[in-house]
Amino acid sequence: MTATLTTVQDEGEADANERTASPTRRRGAVREVLLNIAAVLGAVCIALTLAALIFDITLIMFKTGSMSPTIPAGSLAIVREIPASEARVGDVVTVDRPGQLPVTHRVVAAEPGADGQSVLTLRGDANPVDDPAPYTVSTVRLVMASIPGLAVAVVAMSNPLALGAVTVVVASFITWYFWPRSARKERRARARHGASSFGGSVA
Numbered sequence: 001m002t003a004t005l006t007t008v009q010d011e012g013e014a015d016a017n018e019r020t021a022s023p024t025r026r027r028g029a030v031r032e033v034l035l036n037i038a039a040v041l042g043a044v045c046i047a048l049t050l051a052a053l054i055f056d057i058t059l060i061m062f063k064t065g066s067m068s069p070t071i072p073a074g075s076l077a078i079v080r081e082i083p084a085s086e087a088r089v090g091d092v093v094t095v096d097r098p099g100q101l102p103v104t105h106r107v108v109a110a111e112p113g114a115d116g117q118s119v120l121t122l123r124g125d126a127n128p129v130d131d132p133a134p135y136t137v138s139t140v141r142l143v144m145a146s147i148p149g150l151a152v153a154v155v156a157m158s159n160p161l162a163l164g165a166v167t168v169v170v171a172s173f174i175t176w177y178f179w180p181r182s183a184r185k186e187r188r189a190r191a192r193h194g195a196s197s198f199g200g201s202v203a
Contacts, residue, residue, distance in 0.1 A: 056081040058141070060094055060104065061151035066124030067092065067104065071143070076150035077104070079141035084118035087140050094141040095122065104143065105131060 057080050065073040071092070079094055087093050087107050094104040105122035108130060113119045117138045123130045 057144075060102070060141070060143075062104065062146075063151075066126050067106070068126045070125045071104075071146045072148050074151045075146045075148045077146040078144045080144055081139055082142050084120065084137045084140050085112070085116070087118065087120060087142065092143040093120070093122070094143065095120065095135045095137055097135075102141075103131065103135075109134075 057078060060077050060079055062071055062073055062075045062077065071077065087110055089107050089110060091107045092104065093107055094102050096102050103122065105124045105127075107120055108123050109121035111119045113136050115138075117136050119134045119136050120140070121130050121134045
């Protein structure tokens with residue numbers, strides 16, 4: 001009788017242990033996935049920061065559709081500063097204008113200017129004519145890549161409420177991931193030990 005009860009108890013305890021271990025494994029897997037995502041995002045941020053410092057790379061947002069459909073309004077573009085003499089016909093460049101917002105259009109003509117400057121004629125892809133006057137500049141920012149719709153997310157993230165929410169979420173995740181679990185494990189171990197002692201005393 002004792003042997004039979006012990007066998008039943010051992011099987012029941014194994015089932016209980018398996019049920020307890022399964023959620024623990026799932027939570028551990030979720031934690032690892034979230035930590036990997038955070039690590040990748042951190043690496044991307046570091047890479048972008050280094051690229052900005054080393055290669056003069058910055059981000060610009062397109063508020064209008066003058067470069068549609070190539071670069072629609074609401075796009076976020078990665079740009080790199082280069083000498084204006086390196087700009088070629090067909091490149092999309094950003095030109096700074098004194099007292100006005102910068103303009104980002106396609107180069108349709110490029111000629112050398114005085115004092116090492118270049119005279120660039122630009123036109124937006126959606127515009128039927130060239131910009132009103134050529135731009136005489138020494139440097140421009142070359143558009144390397146663009147992502148449609150991402151400017152909206154960047155603007156939203158610049159909102160203090162959004163930044164606060166992201167901070168709270170990240171802080172909560174870090175606290176959850178590194179919170180000590182020894183107390184919970186000890187309670188489960190005591191519960192299993194108590195069940196084992198109760199079952200072993202039956203004859």
